[in-house]
Amino acid sequence: MKSKVNEIQVRYKEKLKASFSIGCSQDACNILYDNWDKDTIGLHESFKILLLNNSNKVKGVYELSTGGITGTLVDIRILFAIVLKSVSTAIILAHNHPSSKLKPSEADKQITRKIKEAATFLDIKVLDHIIIVPNGAYYSFADNGIL
Template identity: 60%
Template sequence: MEIKVNEIAIRYSGSIKTKLLPKISSSRDASAMLFEHWDKNNIELYESFKMLLLNNSNKVKGIYTLSTGGITGTLIDIRIVFAVVLKTVSTAIILAHNHPSGTLQPSQPDKLLTEKIKKAGELFDIKVLDHLILTPDGDYFSFADEGLI
């Protein structure tokens, strides 16, 4: 009797040359890039959680949407975070989510999640450089700038 199992394939397809990738040098750079790629029709309606995937030179390999939630929150599965990070062979990430209400202050769950992802990243030598909160008006809060990461 033949035992059958699924074949697992891991694939990352980067079509943009590394020298052409945008570099992130500050929270302002990261927030501008994220805001540019955020769905403006929904930023004030519900929360979404995204991450910038970076190479060792802090060049952006891509943006990945981790979840889309409700008006006051969205759920993140840390296993999915690191599945994506490892699949893309990224060495650093910047986390981001929006607050539809326009509130710039992070909640306690925001802080706890950031710390949990940061600790998990340390196991893989993945740097969590920042966690940004974006508002519909284009304002942002940076955990790194405020010494929270």
């Protein structure tokens, strides 16, 4: 009797050449805000990752999760599956605060530390974690020295 198992395929298909470079938190915020659904940014939290190549050029934006008014679940196993599948060497974490409060919560700080620690083992750089509010203002963990 022959055992049958699922075939696993891992693919990454680049449709657009990476052309936007990230030089500072404002660059990252601009790209993230441009790619955020303005109809829901003030309604519920979402968590996204900005995927970068070795030259800090943007490969893409991936929406990892969508939650409720005050939080969203971040599964770091799925986060790193996306990072590895896209062959990214650096990432910028991002989520929105519908309340327009720019201050990171203790939970925000904890998940950032956890992701950064895991990334170290995979030689992936976590360059920043950005909190965006509905009017486009942002808070950068890197700029504020807490990354």
